[in-house]
Amino acid sequence: MTKNVxxxxxxxxxxxEFNLYAKAVLNDDIRLYINENPAEYCESDDMSFLPDEDVIESLIDYFKKYYTAIKLFHGCKPIDVGDYYTKGILVQDSERLYKLASVIFSDVNEEELRRAFKKTNDQHSEIGSVFFTSNDEVLVKYSGHYLIRGSEFIQALAIEISNSNVNLKKIGVPTIFEVNIPISIFPNEDIKKVICPLVADWGNQLLKNDLEETNADNETCFEIKQSINPSYIVNHYHPNKIEDPNNYQRIYTSEITSCELCEK
Ligand SMILES: [Zn+2]
Structure with a gap:
């Protein structure tokens, strides 16, 4: 079987690729319907210019047959890159986060760490998910805080803890993992994020509307509600110049640009 990522x-x-797999669905009948019932403009968040919802459902089926995986990127600041290659990219769970917190904030007494952890834990809903983006350059440019200071949770915990001298900038290695996630893992809602803008462009071309300027920096974010198997990791690298959104986009320079696993 050919692998289409x-x-x-x-x-x-x-x-x-869209022209290939969508050809069978976006047929003459649908073209005729759209020309006879022209929408003023086809928007990616409103597919009502199509004759019915089955069109998108069919496109999702063809999309799932065409692609085997979607390439995505995960930015983080691991203490041990090797952990990701043995365990995978794991959804956050409270027990593991607490263990990590007690390693990072080793100068904080247990009582204070437990108090701050509980408060942070109660306020964070991202537990149970892993976050990915479609564009690694955008990650370095606009979401660099995860690469510079670690996860949202650990950053929030650092703010909650009152008496630590730990500097998160000095812990871990900025790392971007490239993963090919099998198509079967994505719910249809995620696939619509990819398909609907293409269908809207197609509709606008058909109606001879001007296409919106495509933003060169654009990205699509995905929240995956399960851990990612290590076999889906295809590569990783360590960006060394990262824009810091928490510090007026100033450039953060990482001294570590390779690890023993980079060479493998
Ligand atoms: Zn490395």
Whole structure:
């Protein structure tokens, strides 16, 4: 079986692939319907210009047959990169987070750490998910705080703890993991995030509307509600110049740009 991995950074390839798998669905009947019932403009968040909802459902089926995986990126600041290659990219769970917190904030007494941890835990809903983006350049440019200071949870915990001298900037290695996640893992809602903008462009072309300027920096974010098997990791690297959104986009320079696993 050929492996077709969707790489959302390659706009031209996405378009030519869409033309292939969508051809059977977006047929003459649908073209005729749209021309006879023209929407003022086809928007990616409103598919009502199509004759019915089955069109998108069919496109999702063809999409799932065409692609085997979607290439995504996860930014983090691991203390041990090797952990990801043995355990995978794990959903956050309270027990593991507490263990990590007690390693990072080793100068904080247990009572204070437990108090701050409980408060942070109660306020954080991202537990149970792993977050990915389709574009690693955007990650470095606009979401660099995860690469510089670690997860949202650990950053919030650092603020909650009153008496620690730990500097999160000095812990861990900025790391971007490249993963090819099997298509079967994505709910249809995620696939719609990819398909609907393409269908809207197609509709606008058909109606001879001007296409919206495509933003060169654009990205699509995915919240995956399960841990990612280590076998889905295809690569990782350590960006060394990262824009810091928590510090007026100043450039953070990481001294560590490789690890023993980079060479393998
Ligand atoms: Zn490495």
């Amino acid at each position: 969707l790489d959302l950074r390659d706009k031209e390839k996405i378009q030519s």
